[in-house]
Amino acid sequence: MEGKPLNSELCDQDFTQSLTPIGHQHIPTGEKPFKCKMCHKSFSQSRTLLKHRCIHKGEESFMCEVCHKSFSRSMNLHRHQRIHTGEKPFTCEVCEKSFSDSSNFRVHQRIHTGEKPFTCQVCDKSFSQLSSLQVHQVIHTGEKPFKCEICDKAYTTSTRLLMHQSIHTGEKPFRCEVCEVSFIESSELLIHQRIHTGEKPFKCEVCKKSFSQSSSLHTHQRIHTGERPFTCELCNKSFPYSSSLRVHIRSHTGERPFRCEVCDKSFSHLMSLRVHQCIHTREKPFTGEVCEKAFTQLQSILQHQTIHTGE
Incomplete structure (x- = not known):
């Protein structure tokens, strides 16, 4: 005999079994009266x-x-078996990418919809994945739960810890298939591969020159903007590149780190050393376009060319 319909006072859902609405009502109230005697974990049903x-x-x-x-x-079990069968029953209607798990499929769809359901309660920044929110929240808490067992250095994410640990292990898991050079990070391998492919995806909007790295483009753009972010603390002279500042500082310190192995003469610039070495090797890398006379120094050939130009 069919029982009389019973009604949940919280959500107006009807039930035909007398025990069902009681178990159901624990869901919205948050009450968890069913406790495991083994591990003391509690459940609502x-x-x-x-x-x-x-x-x-x-x-x-x-x-x-x-x-x-x-x-x-x-x-x-059914979900697990897709690992072996390769079955991917969940297909995105926008880009036709397929997934074996419905949860991964739902996360993917947010790329197209722009949905970001996970919001930080501190700064209101939103994320498409709960894991991304959890990583972000460390910015506010300052927590670094992932600690290196060798040097005790701590990190906010497990990924950064794994990257750090390669310093101790020497492991470089990302290998180039063309020249077999290995790298610690996948991003380093990606940049390296552009040497082989010739890909230069970063283009200057002013002169249309292209670069393989975004950092190289950023440095190049200072030619157009005139930006000189590197300033000498001794004389306040500014430079567009950090390398130019380092060379300049040697004029104050007198440092000459580039030494000739033949005569022990030292230089503050690497280029100065290379020009000097031509004295010992008798190499003359600078050749005139008119008479093909060769010189050891660029300055010498520029002076020689005035004979032909009359300048």
Whole structure:
């Protein structure tokens, strides 16, 4: 005999079994009266507790025939089997990319919809994934939960810790398939590969010159903007490049780090050393376009060319 419909006072949902609305009402109230005697974990519904107990009993009756991994629920086994079959039943209607898991599919769709349901309560910045929000929140808390066991240096994310650990292990997991040079980070490999492909995706809007790295474009743009962000603390002279500032500082310190291995003479510029070395090698790399006379120094050939130009 069919029971009389019962009604939930919280959400107006009807039930035909007398126990159902009682278990249902724990969901909106947040009450969790069903507690596991083994681990003391609490649940809002008795059926959820029953499923949980399988963990302690070892009742994993659904086994994968390929790798023999066991699961307590058939739906978990079915999801797992897609690893072996390669099945990807969830396809994006916008870009036709497919996914094996519905949760990954939902996250992907936010790329197209722009939906960002996870919001930081401190600064109101929103994210498409909960994991991204959790990583962001460390900015406000200052927490660095991922610590290196060798040097105790701490990081906000596990990814940054793994990158750091390669300093100790010497591991370089990202290898170029063309020349077999290895790198610590995947981003370094990506930049390196442009040497082989010739790809230069970063273009200057002023002179249309292209670069393989965004940092190189940023440095180049100072030619057009006249920006000189590197200033000498001794004489306040400014330079567009950090390397130019380093060379300039040697005029104050007297440092000459480039030494000739033949005569031990030292120079503040690498180029000055290379020009000097021509004295010992007798090399004359600078050749005139008119008479093809060769010189060891650029200054010498510029002076010689005045004979032909009459300047």
